[in-house]
Amino acid sequence: MTAVGTQDDISSNVRVKELVESIEELKKEMRAIILAHYYTVPEVQDVADIVGDSLALARAAESTDADVIVFAGVYFMGETASILNPDKLVLMPDDHAGCPLADSCPVEEFRKFKARHPGAEVISYINSTAEIKAESDIICTSSNAERIVRQIPEDKEIIFGPDRNLGGYVMRKLSREMILWQGYCYVHDAFSWDVIKETVDAHPGAELIAHPECREDLLRHADFVGSTSGLLNYAEKSSGNTFIVATEPGILYEMQKRSPGKTFIPAPKNASQPWSTCTQMKQNTLEKLHECMVKRAPRIVVEESLRRAALKPILRMLEMS
Numbered sequence: 557m558t559a560v561g562t563q564d565d566i567s568s569n570v571r572v573k574e575l576v577e578s579i580e581e582l583k584k585e586m587r588a589i590i591l592a593h594y595y596t597v598p599e600v601q602d603v604a605d606i607v608g609d610s611l612a613l614a615r616a617a618e619s620t621d622a623d624v625i626v627f628a629g630v631y632f633m634g635e636t637a638s639i640l641n642p643d644k645l646v647l648m649p650d651d652h653a654g655c656p657l658a659d660s661c662p663v664e665e666f667r668k669f670k671a672r673h674p675g676a677e678v679i680s681y682i683n684s685t686a687e688i689k690a691e692s693d694i695i696c697t698s699s700n701a702e703r704i705v706r707q708i709p710e711d712k713e714i715i716f717g718p719d720r721n722l723g724g725y726v727m728r729k730l731s732r733e734m735i736l737w738q739g740y741c742y743v744h745d746a747f748s749w750d751v752i753k754e755t756v757d758a759h760p761g762a763e764l765i766a767h768p769e770c771r772e773d774l775l776r777h778a779d780f781v782g783s784t785s786g787l788l789n790y791a792e793k794s795s796g797n798t799f800i801v802a803t804e805p806g807i808l809y810e811m812q813k814r815s816p817g818k819t820f821i822p823a824p825k826n827a828s829q830p831w832s833t834c835t836q837m838k839q840n841t842l843e844k845l846h847e848c849m850v851k852r853a854p855r856i857v858v859e860e861s862l863r864r865a866a867l868k869p870i871l872r873m874l875e876m877s
């Protein structure tokens with residue numbers, strides 16, 4: 557028997573189809589490219605030209621010949637695209653979709669922090685504001701942080717911000733001290749081994765895979781630690797069949813698409829810290845994506861002297877990775 561949807565389901569499917577068709581037409585008319593992060597909702601990922609993590613999307617923003625970049629992600633991502641493409645129109649479905657990790661590092665405080673360690677090389681995670689990027693020597697992502705830190709001479713002090721968990725992970729991997737800004741991502745920091753252990757015990761043979769923005773107590777127990785794209789590639793290539801995934805669960809959509817025969821279990825959260833998804837990424841709805849293309853707004857523009865200062869460490873990252 558064929559399942560029949562409710563009237564609401566049918567209307568909503570029709571609406572999605574209309575929006576997708578209109579977005580496709582607007583894309584051609586505007587010579588636009590849509591970039592979407594893996595943490596956005598599936599229907600936005602489906603309509604995007606490129607779905608990726610921060611590094612892949614920064615590279616796509618740098619190399620595109622489209623006239624318009626529509627960035628479905630959080631604010632620092634649209635800002636990075638605009639820094640790389642001052643002559644292009646950069647649009648975001650919702651310019652209020654901020655990243656609390658990036659916002660946990662106010663520039664005035666960061667300048668004081670830097671002043672306490674004169675001469676240190678400043679490496680900032682791409683999840684930072686344009687002002688913080690402008691205060692940095694090199695930008696990194698979770699895919700290339702280790703590679704970039706390795707290239708800094710051993711006798712040089714390193715300031716790493718704003719994510720203390722990613723910084724701590726790189727420190728342990730390379731047995732190298734760094735001075736860490738104490739920011740964190742509320743989505744990843746909320747995972748803990750105490751809570752996940754039960755799920756691991758209930759699925760013997762499953763592999764626990766985790767993003768390096770998670771806390772050390774969890775990372776120590778993970779079978780694999782990697783960036784968003786690292787986790788995707790690992791799950792695809794591994795001979796394992798079941799994975800407990802400790803990162804933002806939006807990634808499961810792409811994991812399941814790439815490996816339809818495998819089982820992916822989102823790692824559970826603590827009842828007192830139940831934030832399982834990045835609510836900011838989910839602000840990028842299909843309706844808002846459509847609307848920003850129709851209205852050509854909100855537009856992301858970075859003031860020119862700030863843009864030039866923030867560009868330098870991003871280009872250094874692209875050269876070094």
Ligand code: SF4
Pocket residue numbers: 595630654655656657658683741742743744804834835836837
């Ligand atoms: S998942 Fe965390 S780091 Fe990524 S955008 Fe959301 S709050 Fe920021």
